[in-house]
Amino acid sequence: MARPAKPLLSREAILHAALAQLDATGTLALPALARELGVSTSSLYHHVKGGREEVIEGIRGLLSVSAMLSDRRPGETWRDFTARWATSYRAAYAAHPAVVPLMTAQTVAHPATLASYETLAQVLHDAGFGDQDLLHVMTVLDSFILGSALDAGAPVEVWADSGDPDSALSRARGATLAQPGDRSERAFRLGLESLLAGLEDLRR
Incomplete structure (x- = not known):
């Protein structure tokens, strides 16, 4: 045959x-x-x-090659690059939120992923973040991005309405649902800008 x-x-x-x-x-x-x-x-x-672990790391590589940045544009500030890096990274995982718990359960080893993190590390280092803070800064960014990717897979109504007109949470819930666009995306933008502003203070 x-x-x-x-x-x-x-x-x-x-x-x-x-x-x-x-x-x-x-x-x-x-x-x-x-x-x-x-x-x-x-x-x-x-x-x-390598079995299951190799499959998971391979999936990490698929997402990294398709979305995680490893290039810095000429004249791009550290904040602009980091925002672009975070947005691209979050978009890749927001499309596949079920992979997030698996990615955080084992050491990052895929070359394409490490190359992207290396670019971020170099950008942050050049911006003045010292070696003693650099890995912590990247961990904070990573945790925020992956948490936001999980949030992208959450229900549209994350919190139930208590029906209490005096409830601050219920009022906020109603106001948020009335806003156009994606709640998770808006929250990501707010969080990212706040995080970058806080890191700017640390850099000083």
Whole structure:
């Protein structure tokens, strides 16, 4: 019997299928992934020898290559670059919020992701953030961005209406729902500007 013209399975196909599984179910299970691809679980390990952890890191790489920045525009300030970096990063993960808990559970190792973080680190270093603060600054940014990406997958109405006309929360809820556009996106913009302003004070 002749071999198929193209391989039935590839690392890239596995990663894309795993990302689709996460989007659809919120979980990553290699046996279920193998069934969906029509292969045995052992066949998956031929392409991703590190198993589940390698698949997760591969998904991180997919999102990094498609969205995380590793270039700085000529004359771009550290705040402008960081805002652009954060916005792009958040958009990639907001489209796939189920991946966020998996990404935070293991060490970042994908070369494309590390290259993006290296660019951010260099921009921040050049802006005057010292080595003793730099990793903490990046962690704060990372935590905010990933939290905002999770919020993008939250219900439109995050807080229930108590029905109490004197409730500050209920009034704020109503006012927010009346605003045009995406609540999570507006919250992200507010948080990012506030965070960058606070980091500016730290830099001084």
